[in-house]
Amino acid sequence: MTIFSNPALLLFITVTAYWIANVLRVRTGSFLCNPVVLSTITVILYLKIFDINYDTYHEAAGFIDFWLKPAVVSLAVPLYINWKKIRSQWLPIIVSQAAGSVTGIITGVYIAKWTGAGREVVLSLAAKSVTNPIAIEITRAIGGIPALTAATVILAGMMGQMVGFKLMSASTIRMPTSQGISMGTASHAMGIAASLERSRKLAAYASLGLIFNGVLTAILVPILIPLLGI
Template identity: 65%
Template sequence: MADLLHLPSWLLFLTLAVYALATIVRIRTGYIWCNPVLFSTVVLIVYLKSFSISYDVYHQAAQFIDFWLKPAVVVLAVPLYQNRRRILNQWLPILASQLAGSLTGIVTGVYFAKWLGAESQVALSLASKSVTNPIAIEITRSIGGIPAITAATVIIAGLVGQLGGYKMLKAGTVFSPSSLGMSLGTASHAMGIAVSLERSRRMAAYAGLGLTLNGVLTACLVPLVIPWLNV
C-alpha cells in the first residue's frame, strides 16, 4: 500500500482528481477560496508531507502535465486570431497600456521589496513577478536575482489576480471586456487568462495578448530600468 502511494501514476491521478474536485466545488458554491490552483497546492503539499514523498518523486508524475502545458499555450492563439481585427484597430491604446503595465509591475515589485527591507538580490527577483514563469525566471537570471523567489512570487501574483482581480476591476468601474482581459493577463499571466476564459472568448483573447506583450516588454525593459532604481 505504501508503494502505491508513491507511484507516479497514482500521484498524477491524485493531482488531476483534486484539481477537478476543486473546480466542481467552486462552480457549485461560487466560493472564492475554492480556487482550484490554491486548493490543489495546499492539499498536495499536505499529502506529500504526510507520506514523506520527496519533490523529485512527485516531479516524475508532474512532468506529464508539464509536457502538455507547452503545446496547450498554442491554443491561446485561437481567440487572438478570432479577434485579430478588433485588436489591430486598437494597437495604440494596447501598446500604451502594456508599456504602463510592464513598467508598473517592475517598479512596484522592486520598490515594495526594498520598502520592506529586502536585500538587493531579493528585490531584483521581484522585478518580473507579473510575467509568466518561464520568461520571469530567465529575466531574473539575467539580472542576478534568485529564480526560486521569482517562481514563488509569480504564483502569488497569479493567485491574487485569479482570486480577486476581476472583482477589483469591476469595483473600479472597469467593464470593457478588452480592458478587463488585458489587465488580468498583464498582472496575473496564465491565471488571469483562466479567469477571463470563464467570462468570454473575447476577454480571454485580450488576456492572452496581455500575457504575451507583458512578457516581451518586461524582458526588454528590465535591463534598462533596473539601473535607474538603485537596487
C-alpha cells in the first residue's frame, strides 16, 4: 500500500472534493457545478492517476457508506413535521405517485427498446427512477443487470438534481408540494437533497415521493413487464 492509497487519505479526498464542488456550485449558481458529478469525476481521476483499484477505495469509503443508513432514516423527520398536511392530501398523492411510477417504468423500458438494447439491458432500466437499494433488488428479481441499474439510477438522480427545479419552473408545475414530490419520485435521494436546499417542506414531500415510488415500482414492475411484451 502506498501513501496515495491510504484509507484516511482516500476518505479525505472524497469529502474534500465534494465540499469544494459544493462551494463552487453555491458561488457560481451554475447547475453544471453539480457536487456529485464533480466529486465523482475528481475521485475517478485520482484513482486512475495513482492506479488504485476500486476495492481499495470502496473499503476506505466504508465509513461514508455506514452513515448513509442513519441519514436515510433521518428523512422521516421532515415527514413527521408535515404529517398533518400530507395526510389531508392522501388521494392526490397516491394517484400522482401511481402515475409517476408507471411513467418511470414505461419510459425506461421503451427508451431502451427503441435504441435496440437487449432484453437484459431493457429490464435493467425498468427501475431507473427508484432509490438504489430498492432498484437493485427489483432488477435482480426480474433478471436484469444490477450494476447497470445502479449506474442509471445515479444518472437519473444527477439529472434531476441539476435541472429538475429549472424544468418545473419553466412549466406549469409551481406548487411547492408538487415540485417536492416530483423531485423525490424522479430523482430519489438526490432529488431530496436538492429539495432540502430550498425548504424542509419540499424535502418532506420529496421523501414521500421516494418512498411511495419505491414501494409502487417494486409492486408494478413484475406486473407491467409481461404486459409490455418484454
